[in-house]
Amino acid sequence: MIVESVNRGDTQVLADIRKIVGDCEYVPIDPKQLCNTILVTCYMGTENSSAETKARAAELANQIGSYHHGIVIDTAISAILGIFQQVTKLTPRFKVQGGSPRENLALQNVQARLRMVIAYLFAQLMLWVRGRPGGLLVLGSGNVDEALRGYLTKYDCSSADINPIGGIAKNDLKKFLLYFRRKHGISALSGILEAPPTAELEPLQAGQLAQLDEVDMGMTYKELSVFGRLRKQNCSGPFTMFCRLVHMWDHCTPKEVADKVKHFYRCYAINRHKMTILTPSCHAETYSPDDNRFDHRPFLYNHSWKWQFAAIDEQVKRLKEEKPSRPHKTAPKVLAKPRYMPFSSVISSE
Known part of the structure; x- marks a missing residue:
């Protein structure tokens, strides 16, 4: 786009790129030459x-x-x-x-x-x-899913000046790479897209990978993307997320769905503090968990989620007792939340 604009005679683009490269006489010849420069x-x-x-x-x-x-x-x-x-x-x-x-x-x-x-x-x-x-x-290289799950090291290579993909989920990023490969003929992206995601931080076994991201995380990137959208876009907590997914994921039993939701929220709570130091990103979607500039939820949670997990267990028990032919369309019974004394009641009338 930059080289095309310069070739069309766009003086502003040329002035901007000269300022970036620090050469008042620089003229980009082709995209690869410009890329090599910056x-x-x-x-x-x-x-x-x-x-x-x-x-x-x-x-x-x-x-x-x-x-x-x-x-x-x-x-x-x-x-x-x-x-x-x-x-x-x-x-x-x-x-x-x-x-x-x-x-x-x-x-x-x-x-x-x-x-x-x-x-x-x-x-x-x-x-x-x-x-x-x-x-x-x-430039940082961590995506939304890794940040949401906390599958990154604090102050590692995910920490940078700016992260171009920090507001994009893994599955959306793969779709973009597929589009970019077709549009610009970058064949190297094929091997990258086909490669299993791995941090490569543990020893190889017989020269082969022994560490895979999805095994380490205990969930797939596809599942993680669903968790992230429900959490952010649908304002779902553990119980609400379970009630949605138990009908969406027909391939899982209620117990399996419950275990997946609990595992996600435990990891989310334990690693939420990492969101406070995320590298600034371009937020192209509303599912971003970037705490500092986008998602202003608390960053300290009780990872046991006692009330929410108890509500999930109760709902799993109810679903298990129901006959298989009975449609799951009845509204789930929600455990009574603990009562708190209103703030106004602790203030003296004096």
Whole structure:
């Protein structure tokens, strides 16, 4: 779009792009050349990264024309862990190596957080490396579903200056990539769309992926997208969401639906604090969970959801007792909410 506008003689677009690149005589020749000028991409691999993911990153960078580097950050990770080992005389291990869940998570988080540090280092100095003035903005890559579920590390590579996809759900993002692939002929996107989503933060097994996002999360991205829309657009809490999904998801029993809803809301409550530090995004949809600028719900919840989960259990019990031929169209009985003393009653008339 930018190159086409310049070729049509749009002086404002040309002036803007010259200001961005810091060159008053710059004229973009083609999209790939412009992309190489303004976009730096970096694949930060570790010993837990697969060769396939690295190859997909390089192929995409080549097709769009970005200034790309593929680096290995194991040295930095070892240095950080070396400090910990020096102080504690202990060596944390991954779960597959016999480590505890805390050790396993900590080792994953170190990798993720170091990627943010390295991204900002490159953003500040890559134009200096290329002999150009100024610095670069860091782009985030976390989507709405990962934020809503809390499937991200606080202050990791999801933390950036701006996140182009931070307001978009995974399924909507895949639809956009399909459209972009057809419109612009970016064939590298095919492999990316077909690849199973994975953080690649745990050790590979025989060179193959052993960690998958949907297994880690305990839910599919499709399910997560439904949870997010019901939570935000339909203002659904745990019980209301269950009452909706028990009729929508015919492939699940009421007990299975209840377990899925409870698991989602537990994860949502435990990780809600992460929403307060999300990178600014473009909010193209109303399902965004961005707490700071878009969704002003509390960020501290009781993860046990006692009243709501008890109401779900009661409804599951009622549905189980009903005959299979009986349509589930009766209004669910809701447990009485605990009574609270009105605020006005505690204020003295004096």
